[in-house]
Amino acid sequence: MKALVAVKRVVDYNVKVRAKADGSDVELNNVKMAINPFCEIAVEEAVRLKEAGTVSEVVVVSVGEKSSQEQIRTALALGADRGIHVEVEGRPEPLEIAKLLKGVVDKEQPQLVILGKQSIDGDNNQTGQMLGALANMGQGTFASEIKVDGDSLQVIREVDGGLQTLKLTLPAIVTTDLRLNEPRYASLPNIMKAKKKPLEVTNPAELGVEVKSHVTQLGVAPPPERAAGIKVEDVAQLVDKLKNEAKVIS
């Protein structure tokens, strides 16, 4: 069984994101980039399935600029077998990515597609669901546990009220939540070995997909600074302020 894992290049989660001075975009100069943490969990899950003998090949795909190949190689160092880079300029939005992934799915025919539930740059939480619709596959989103059982897949999902268990027919889509697993660290020798693994580069035209952006970014601004607090005299004054100034209680 082949597993396809999608990974996205984003600003490292440890970086304190800033807006550019002119407010046109997020500052990316000298900013450390990494695999989106949810995608890293997706890679880990696929590699574990391979180690367990359930999956025979883990293919990792990234849609983005040339530099996204770094993240593909990171995934290869974590244990994926080969990579596919769909090269596009700029920052594609979820629908474009989903369409391109659909092109890759058509070509690769994976039984299982694992994605992060969202990427920490756009926080859209859309790509997996859109891909499910486009590829006409069942989807188990926000997965905290998955188990392959013959030609079906059991997915435990994190939902507001607790946990929900679904049974999907393969091929299927899974999007990962934080508690699905704890990703391993790539080891230094594996980073060197990853350089020797195959990495195919393709583009929208080759996949027969036309990419068209529907969203224009007008500006980026930091959240307003928190103003300094004040000390209240007593509880009565606190209640008064909450009621009449902050208007959070009535």
Next chain:
Amino acid sequence: MPAPLLSRRDLEFYLYEMFDVEALATRQRYEDHNRESFNAALDIAEKIAEDYFVPIRKTVDLNQPDWDGEKVVMIPEIKIAYDAVAEAGLICPDQSYEMGGMQLPLVVTSCAMGYITAAASTTNGFHALTAANANLLETHASEEQIETWVPRLRTGEFAGTMALSEPQAGSSLADMRTKAVAQDDGTYRIFGNKIWISGGDHELSSNIVHAVLARIEGAPPGVKGISMFICPKFLLNEDGSVGARNDVQLAGLFHKMGGRGQTSTALNFGEGEGAVAYLVGEPHQGLRYMFHMMNEARVMVGTSGATLAMAGYQYSLDYAKERPQGRKASSKDPLADPVMLIEHADVRRMLLAQKAYAEGAWSLCLFASQLVDDWKTHPDEVGRTGAFELLDFLTPIVKTWPSEYGPKANDFAIQVLGGAGYTNEHPVELMYRDNRLNPIHEGTTGIQSLDLLGRKVPQNGLAGYQACLSAIESTLEAAEGVADCAPMLIALQNALGHLKSTTEVLLGSMLERDIDLVMANSAKYLELFGHVVVGWMWLRQGLIAAQALTAECHSDDTAFYRGKLQSMLYFARWELPQTKVWADLLSDLDDTTYTMEAAWF
């Protein structure tokens, strides 16, 4: 967001702008590498440091290793971190692929390991020593010995030590007494007491491989009669499995002001039948072998001193940006908001001093790592021997200046934090305590300075000394006419002049005057030389920054390069002029300390 352990922008400056490690990819050993794999190594080391070592830093400090009479007891978190480092391939990133390494150039290795040192300067000492032990065996042991021990050291299955010091033989290794008795089967039995042996006992690995220095019975006295042996804690069975306990006993643990992630042991060899040991290389060559490794170990010690200085600087910088306190002298309104500490010029003085010491020391250590690398992998013979000559000459300075000025930087970090810096709520006092070891081990500052003045300068007809001076002079030439570097150019030229005249006086006096008097102020001579060399490193950094600023820069980069130039200026204005005072003392053969009598104290 907590302070970074180290500044990534700064590390990239050294790697890609100052030491141009990308160019190393033309060497066969490094042909698989590029910026991406270098950065990946930094990323992994940073993650391991952040995830495994930072969280346990304080716990480790509060729970030093203990001896329950039978074995060493340490908190379990250390073993978890120990294993994580091994699994990530961070014991020996510079080693060959076959040995589980990444063939990472040494300058990059130093930067990657910098993260671990910044978070756990001593807890990772087990691995650092193991790597040094394995390097030593790989260079001097027989093929069979290498096959038996080295691969298992490289994976961390076994740990290694360096057992030199004895109660009566610390600085003076010539007085070593541990005895080795030859056996009919070609092995030896060792009898004697070693102290201070780092990692001498613990339960982290299935075996401990001691590299022991001892005298074979009947050997000549002094350093010429010392041999090196492999002496394991457990003997190996025929099939290689770990077998019976060897006759090496833990006699006790030292409790130290810092370095509490690492055991410091007193070991008794041969309380019974004698500890089984295997001679490494030729008899009586042990100290030579050990010193071969010690060049690298000394660079490591300097690097550790510099790294902790960098870490303390980052921490106190972050703190100074976040803590509001007081107002400026010019502010008359008592109700005005307090300013952040960093707004006070005196706080900036302490931050700038740290930056100047830390980044000056660090660049010197990376330069030394580059020399080690060139000595081993430079494509042509001249490149290799030239690198070795300069490295060998600079080693006492690379070991000493960072380990003396590193703790000074940490002292400023504590001061920037005020009362908070004096408590263990913040790691700067720990960094200071950990760093304080560096001027002591691997040859004290006093011993290094005797080595520099008494041996390294005069040896081979001043060859190393001249090589060092001409390297400095070529940078001075390159700086002619660069406006941003003008104050440093003058300051360094002056300091270099003081160094040269002082050296001439001292070398001349060696033939004519009481040698003990000439050597009496050697530590000051080393400090003078160190200032010149670190000033040189600052000029090199300043030249790169000045050049970078001639092109269009992102505002973050402009700020970064301005910071480099300002730190260079600090070193030129506040530090280098002191060389004049020191040169005067030295050239006068000042005898104030020399003539002081014990009875007068």
